[in-house]
Every structure is written in structure tokens, then in C-alpha cells.
Amino acid sequence: MKKILIVDDSESIREIVSMTLINEGYEVLAGVDGVDAMKIVSEHDDIKLVITDLHMPNMDGIGLIKELRASEKYARIPILFLTTETQADKKLEARKAGATGWIIKPFIQKRLAMAVKKVIK
Amino acid sequence: MQDINKIFIEEGNELVSDLESHLIDLEASGVSSDIVNGIFRVMHSLKGGSSMFGFTKLDELTHNLESIYNKVRDDNSKLSQPIIDVTFKSVDLIKELLSEDISKSILKQSDKLIEEIRLVVDSLEGVVKNNTTKTQESSSNTSKSYYILFKPNQDILANGTNPLYIVEELLDIAIDYHVVARTKEIPSLEKLNIENSYTWWEIVIFSDVDREEIDSVFMFVEDDAKIIIEEISDDNVLTIPNIIDVIDQSAELGDYIDYKHIFSSNSDKKEASNRSEQKNSTTKKNQILNIKVDTHKLDNLINLVSELVTAQARFRVYAEKEGNLEFTAISEEITKITTRLRDTAFSITLIPIESILIKFKRLVRDLSISQSKDVLFVTEGTETELDKKIIETIDEPILHLIRNSIDHGIESAEERKKLGKPEKGTIKLKSFYSGSEVHIQISDDGAGINLEKVRAKAISKGIIDKDAKLSEKELIELIWAPGFSTADAVSDVSGRGVGMDVVKKKIGEVRGDIEIKTQEGKGSTFTLRLPLTLSIIDGLIVSVAKDYYIIPLTVISKIHRIEHSALDQSFNDLIVVDGEQIPYIYLREYFSYEENIGVEHIVIVEYENQKVGIIVDNIVAEYQAVLKPLGKHYKKINIFTGASILGDGSLALVLDTNMIVREKTKAIK
Numbered sequence: 001m002k003k004i005l006i007v008d009d010s011e012s013i014r015e016i017v018s019m020t021l022i023n024e025g026y027e028v029l030a031g032v033d034g035v036d037a038m039k040i041v042s043e044h045d046d047i048k049l050v051i052t053d054l055h056m057p058n059m060d061g062i063g064l065i066k067e068l069r070a071s072e073k074y075a076r077i078p079i080l081f082l083t084t085e086t087q088a089d090k091k092l093e094a095r096k097a098g099a100t101g102w103i104i105k106p107f108i109q110k111r112l113a114m115a116v117k118k119v120i121k
Numbered sequence: 122m123q124d125i126n127k128i129f130i131e132e133g134n135e136l137v138s139d140l141e142s143h144l145i146d147l148e149a150s151g152v153s154s155d156i157v158n159g160i161f162r163v164m165h166s167l168k169g170g171s172s173m174f175g176f177t178k179l180d181e182l183t184h185n186l187e188s189i190y191n192k193v194r195d196d197n198s199k200l201s202q203p204i205i206d207v208t209f210k211s212v213d214l215i216k217e218l219l220s221e222d223i224s225k226s227i228l229k230q231s232d233k234l235i236e237e238i239r240l241v242v243d244s245l246e247g248v249v250k251n252n253t254t255k256t257q258e259s260s261s262n263t264s265k266s267y268y269i270l271f272k273p274n275q276d277i278l279a280n281g282t283n284p285l286y287i288v289e290e291l292l293d294i295a296i297d298y299h300v301v302a303r304t305k306e307i308p309s310l311e312k313l314n315i316e317n318s319y320t321w322w323e324i325v326i327f328s329d330v331d332r333e334e335i336d337s338v339f340m341f342v343e344d345d346a347k348i349i350i351e352e353i354s355d356d357n358v359l360t361i362p363n364i365i366d367v368i369d370q371s372a373e374l375g376d377y378i379d380y381k382h383i384f385s386s387n388s389d390k391k392e393a394s395n396r397s398e399q400k401n402s403t404t405k406k407n408q409i410l411n412i413k414v415d416t417h418k419l420d421n422l423i424n425l426v427s428e429l430v431t432a433q434a435r436f437r438v439y440a441e442k443e444g445n446l447e448f449t450a451i452s453e454e455i456t457k458i459t460t461r462l463r464d465t466a467f468s469i470t471l472i473p474i475e476s477i478l479i480k481f482k483r484l485v486r487d488l489s490i491s492q493s494k495d496v497l498f499v500t501e502g503t504e505t506e507l508d509k510k511i512i513e514t515i516d517e518p519i520l521h522l523i524r525n526s527i528d529h530g531i532e533s534a535e536e537r538k539k540l541g542k543p544e545k546g547t548i549k550l551k552s553f554y555s556g557s558e559v560h561i562q563i564s565d566d567g568a569g570i571n572l573e574k575v576r577a578k579a580i581s582k583g584i585i586d587k588d589a590k591l592s593e594k595e596l597i598e599l600i601w602a603p604g605f606s607t608a609d610a611v612s613d614v615s616g617r618g619v620g621m622d623v624v625k626k627k628i629g630e631v632r633g634d635i636e637i638k639t640q641e642g643k644g645s646t647f648t649l650r651l652p653l654t655l656s657i658i659d660g661l662i663v664s665v666a667k668d669y670y671i672i673p674l675t676v677i678s679k680i681h682r683i684e685h686s687a688l689d690q691s692f693n694d695l696i697v698v699d700g701e702q703i704p705y706i707y708l709r710e711y712f713s714y715e716e717n718i719g720v721e722h723i724v725i726v727e728y729e730n731q732k733v734g735i736i737v738d739n740i741v742a743e744y745q746a747v748l749k750p751l752g753k754h755y756k757k758i759n760i761f762t763g764a765s766i767l768g769d770g771s772l773a774l775v776l777d778t779n780m781i782v783r784e785k786t787k788a789i790k
Contacts, residue, residue, distance in 0.1 A: 009166070010129075010132055010166050010169065010170055011128050011129075011131075011132050012125055012128045012129035012132050012170050012173070012174060013169065013170065013173065015124075015125050015128055016125055016173060016174075019125075053169075055161075055162050055165050055166070057162070069279070069280075075279075076278060076279065076281050077281055078281035078282070078283075079280075079281055082169070084165070084168065084169060084172075084187070087191070095280070095344070098279060098280045098281070099280060099281075100280050100281035100282050100341060101282075101340070101341035102341070105169045105172060105173060106169070106172035106173045106180075107173070118286065118287075118290060118341070119281065119282070119283075119286065119341070121283070
């Protein structure tokens with residue numbers, strides 16, 4: 001089973017994403033912010049995709065994306081970020097940081113699954 | 122789901138607590154970016170979650186607040202009193218809205234606050250617009266063909282994108298597809314950077330999905346790739362016959378497929394092929410796409426291929442000497458491939474005779490009219506291919522032969538009727554392969570050649586004595602004699618004085634030959650025998666001392682072994698062979714070798730009915746020689762037509778026997 005890491009400070013979001021992806025046959029790991037995410041990443045070699053919110057305490061989504069891209073292990077891992085439609089500037093920043101794609105909030109489960117399928121290794 | 126709602130409500134309440142504490146700080150210590158960021162994050166999370174989990178009113182309420190604080194984050198000074206006011210007001214309402222049961226009065230109050238917030242938003246400069254609901258264009262679910270270009274930037278792999286996934290996703294939504302992968306930008310191994318992506322794709326698909334869905338395939342890579350998606354047809358263009366070949370050929374011609382031309386003209390192509398099918402049923406040709414190639418490039422290619430063949434031949438000799446099994450096996454494989462390569466390369470220089478037919482048809486038509494003769498022109502085997510250079514040289518001779526047929530061969534309609542022949546005369550051009558030659562026959566069902574007239578004419582032109590006794594064959598051959606066919610009544614098209622002797626000469630120039638067969642009253646047939654290609658000669662290797670020379674087989678009439686003493690008995694450079702006195706050239710002398718005391722041979726070659734003997738040491742072997750020019754420094758040495766490299770790597774010069782004959786016979790006269 002392919003491993004996906006979801007990073008969001010909102011528990012409800014983490015829940016809904018996990019539920020959706022487990023349903024699709026993936027294994028889901030969850031982190032609460034960027035720092036947490038990097039810790040999980042260091043413990044697992046076989047994560048296939050990272051989904052992250054942009055606004056989180058400690059290390060936000062942009063920071064996480066940059067960290068991942070700079071890492072050796074996960075430099076080219078697909079990264080999707082969660083964003084609301086109105087945040088055009090953040091979107092650009094995230095992409096510049098090296099994100100692969102995005103999911104717009106609110107999203108229906110089907111859309112999340114599609115986006116994942118699009119990019120996952 | 123209910124559990125998730127509960128989780129969200131709990132979360133929401135925590136967020137509200139955060140909000141309250143930020144607001145207290147704000148009152149206490151004034152604006153700071155920490156506070157503003159903090160409030161933003163609260164609004165952001167609340168909005169995100171509420172929209173996800175169906176807390177619509179909360180979504181509405183927090184939506185603009187989020188936008189406001191996003192703006193304020195960039196410029197804290199924007200935090201005006203009105204903003205602070207509405208923020209305070211929102212706290213209680215948010216608490217209320219974080220519930221699964223919301224009273225009408227709360228909803229009403231929320232609407233009021235939402236209005237207030239809207240006013241604040243408007244007064245705030247450069248506020249991000251509201252969500253505009255995307256108007257979905259009602260898309261009809263018809264299928265279409267599209268041309269798609271997907272050219273990812275080289276660094277696209279850096280953001281975790283795999284271009285192949287995108288291509289695959291595209292093909293998944295297609296009913297039918299053809300992909301051309303462009304790999305020419307992939308550098309050599311040393312220069313290859315594995316972190317780059319060098320490939321791009323041109324894809325033709327036939328699909329019934331909405332254009333939107335096709336666009337969405339590229340959603341994440343819009344900025345990282347060159348993307349063209351163009352509708353080309355309402356039909357599946359991939360079912361057009363041969364279209365895949367057309368696409369692939371277009372792909373080979375340029376950097377991009379010329380889809381605009383290929384697919385716009387395809388309705389025309391369908392019509393055109395229908396028309397041509399009705400026209401001519403004798404040739405079963407498929408539609409071939411032609412490419413114009415600079416003949417220098419072609420010559421280069423042929424040259425290289427020939428050198429490869431030579432090198433391969435030497436390699437093979439060596440392999441056989443070595444006797445190593447594996448080595449021999451490899452050598453044989455290379456031989457096979459090289460042979461095929463050579464055949465293919467040479468076939469590129471071949472074009473079908475059909476290509477010059479139009480001139481002939483035109484001539485027949487014009488002459489029929491001007492001479493009031495009814496002539497039918499029939500062709501057979503016109504797909505036979507010849508070296509382009511040969512075709513270019515023989516088209517005039519053939520024209521002349523056809524002209525002759527109509528002028529002198531085919532009788533008038535009346536006469537033909539009297540003779541019991543069909544009123545329509547027929548001229549037939551038939552072409553076929555015979556061994557390593559191409560034969561082109563031009564025959565007519567006219568009057569044939571009147572040998573008496575020939576004799577009379579030859580006498581009157583001083584070509585033969587009036588008492589001369591000539592066989593039928595010899596009489597016919599007089600036609601080729603220079604001066605014979607300078608026409609008295611010059612027909613309008615042959616005004617240039619192109620005689621039969623020129624016809625024969627031209628054919629000789631391409632190392633061909635021509636024969637006449639004729640029957641008085643019935644008709645004549647001219648048969649041209651031509652080599653398949655000028656670059657290869659079927660030759661005879663002869664040796665003089667340690668050197669090799671090649672004499673083209675087609676000109677050789679006889680070979681005799683001679684004794685050196687016969688040369689001593691020669692007189693006037695004439696030697697007697699078979700009771701005949703013929704001029705000769707003694708290569709050892711000519712090329713200043715030492716005298717030979719051993720065996721010698723004489724190779725008798727012919728040109729324009731003249732014979733000359735070439736005296737060499739030994740006859741070595743027959744050989745299919747690839748003719749290579751000597752180069753500009755040797756242009757003046759006209760005794761050689763070129764050189765060839767033999768299987769063992771040694772060089773053989775190819776003798777221009779025509780030139781030798783001309784020189785020698787001139788000298789004697």
C-alpha cells in the first residue's frame with residue numbers, strides 16, 4: 001500500500017483526508033505542522049505523496065515544501081497543497097517553492113482522490 | 122461523518138478561544154503582526170473547515186473575514202477600527218454557528234453581520250473578490266479529435282511532476298489515440314542530466330470528454346510546460362487511411378507535426394484519392410509521401426554506404442581468415458545488415474519510370490494531332506525504378522524514338538484500314554527488370570523499317586558503298602551510323618537534328634545499350650537495356666603487374682589469351698585476332714610498366730561498332746564494383762571513369778573504354 005502523509009493543523013481536515021484516502025486503498029500518516037511532518041518523514045523511507053495545508057504554526061506549508069525539496073530523500077516527492085480559492089498569492093508562492101499541485105478547499109472526496117491519483121508515484 | 126462534525130466543532134471552539142485571546146492582546150498591547158497572523162489563521166481554519174463540513178453560514182461569515190485579515194497581514198496599518206469592531210461581533214456568532222442546530226434568529230443575526238463585514242471589505246482597498254461561481258458552459262457530449270502538444274520544461278521533474286503520468290492520464294480519457302514522442306533533445310550520456318526532462322509529446326486523440334476535462338489533465342503543469350490543445354475535427358481523424366503514416370512522416374520532417382495542414386486538407390485528400398482511383402487502375406500504388414532531398418546529401422549517403430560495404434567486405438575476409446567462430450558469426454550478421462542497408466540506400470536514388478511518362482503522353486497527343494494520325498499510347502510496368510541520373514538522360518532518346526515511330530512508323534488511318542490493321546495505331550512502352558538490368562521497350566505496330574530504304578539512304582549519305590553486301594542485321598545497325606538520320610524533312614519537334622546516333626550515344630553514356638527488332642509491315646521494337654544504377658559497375662578485374670584495373674562487362678565482346686610474340690608482329694598498332702585486324706592498347710606500355718615476358722590476355726571491347734583490344738596480364742575475376750570518382754585533381758585523366766576498392770582493400774582503376782576506343786580509332790584514321 002502506498003503511503004501518503006497529510007499535514008494540517010486542523011484535526012477535522014486530517015480526519016477527512018485520511019478517511020478518503022484509506023478508502024482509496026492508501027496508508028495515511030498524519031502530521032500537525034511542518035516540524036511534525038519532517039519528523040515523520042525522517043522515520044519513513046517510502047512515503048509516496050505529501051498533502052499539506054499552507055497555514056500552520058511552527059512551520060507552515062511553504063516552509064515544509066522547501067524543506068522537502070531540499071532534502072535528499074524526498075527532493076522529488078509529489079507534494080499537493082490545500083488552498084482556498086481566494087489565496088492566489090499563496091498558491092504562487094507554494095508552486096515557486098516546488099509544489100507539484102494543489103487541492104482547492106472545500107473539496108469533495110472524489111476530487112481529492114483524483115488529484116492524488118494524478119501525481120502519486 | 123457525524124464524528125467528523127463533532128471533531129470540527131471541538132476544533133472550532135478551540136479556534137474561537139484563540140480568537141478571543143488574540144483580541145484581548147490586541148486591546149492590551151495594540152497591533153502586532155503576531156496578533157494579526159493569529160487572527161488570520163483562526164479565520165482561515167474556520168472557513169476551510171466549515172466549507173468542508175457543511176457549516177454554510179459559518180463559511181459565509183468567516184469568508185470575508187479571512188480575506189480581510191489576509192490583506193491586513195501584508196500591511197498591519199490597515200487594521201482599522203471598523204475591522205476590529207466586526208471581528209469582536211463575530212466571536213459570539215461563531216460560537217453559535219458551531220453547532221448542528223442553529224436557530225433562525227442566529228441565522229438572521231449572522232446575515233446582518235455578514236452585510237456589515239461586506240461593507241468593511243468594500244472600503245478596504247484592493248480586496249480580493251468574492252468567489253465567483255464558475256458558470257459551467259453546457260457542454261455537449263460530442264466526440265472530437267484533438268491535436269495536443271505537451272512540452273514540459275526541462276526542470277519539471279523538480280516539483281515532483283512525472284510528465285508520463287500526464288500523458289497516460291490523457292490517453293486514459295481517449296477513445297483512440299496516436300502518440301509521437303519527441304526524443305531528439307535527449308543529449309548523449311555524458312551530457313545527460315538525470316534530473317532533467319528532455320522528452321516531449323505530440324498526441325492526436327479522439328475523445329468524448331468535455332474540453333474542460335482535457336484541460337484539467339494539465340492543470341498542475343500549465344506554467345511548467347508548453348501546451349497546445351486544438352480541436353481538429355468532429356470525426357475520428359485516426360481512421361483516415363494512412364493517416365498514421367502521414368503523421369509520422371510529418372513528424373520526421375520537422376520539429377513539430379504540421380497538424381494544421383495534415384488535418385485541414387484531409388477532406389480534400391479523401392476526395393482526391395477517390396478521383397484517382399477511378400482514373401487509372403493499372404498502377405496499384407499506395408499514396409506515397411515524397412520528400413525533396415538535396416542530391417548532394419544523397420550522394421554523400423551513397424558514398425558512405427559504399428565505403429561501409431567495402432570495409433565490411435574486408436572485415437569479412439579477415440574474419441574468415443581468423444577462423445574464430447563467434448567472430449565469423451558477427452561478421453556474417455554485419456554482412457547481412459550492410460547488404461540490406463546498401464540496397465535500401467541505393468533504392469533511394471531510384472525513381473519509377475512513371476515519373477517521365479507525362480512527357481511521352483504529351484508528345485503522342487501533339488504528334489497525333491499534327492500528323493492526323495490516330496495513335497494510342499499504352500504503358501506497362503511503369504513502376505519499374507531506375508537511377509534518377511539514368512532517367513534524366515534517357516528521356517530525350519525515348520522521346521525521339523516515339524517521334525520516329527509516329528513520323529515514320531505508324532501509317533495514316535486510311536492506309537491502316539487498307540492493310541487490315543486497326544485504324545488506331547498503338548505505341549507501347551513496356552518496362553521490366555531483367556537480371557541486373559532494366560529493359561525499356563518501345564514498340565509500334567506500324568510499317569516497320571524498310572531495309573531497302575535504309576540501304577539506299579546509307580549509300581546516298583556515303584556511309585556504305587553501293588556494292589557493299591550487308592546482312593539484315595548489319596543493315597538495321599546502319600541506323601545508328603552518324604549522319605544517317607539527319608532528317609531531310611525535319612518534323613517540327615525534331616528540328617534540333619537529334620539523330621539516332623545521338624540516341625545511341627546517350628544510352629551509351631549511361632552504360633546502356635539499344636537493340637532494334639523490326640518486321641516490315643508489322644512494326645518495330647526498340648529495346649533499351651540499362652543498368653539499375655550508375656554507381657555500380659559489373660566489371661572484370663584485370664591485372665597489370667601488381668596493379669588492378671576494371672573493365673565494364675557490358676563493353677567486352679571477347680577475351681583471348683595471347684602470346685607476347687604476337688605483339689611483336691603487330692603493325693601500325695594493329696593486332697590480328699580471330700582473323701580480324703583490330704587496334705590495341707598495351708597497358709604495360711601505356712602505363713610505363715616493365716616489359717612482361719609471361720602470359721598476356723587481350724580484352725576486346727566495343728564502342729559504336731568499333732573494336733579495340735586492351736592487353737593486360739591476367740584476368741582476375743568478375744566483380745560488382747562501386748564506382749568512386751577520382752576527384753577534381755584527376756579530372757584531366759580521362760582514361761579512367763573512376764576507381765573502386767576491392768574486397769581485399771586494394772584499389773582498382775576503372776577504365777573508360779569508350780574513351781580508349783575513340784582515341785585509338787581516331788589515331789588510326
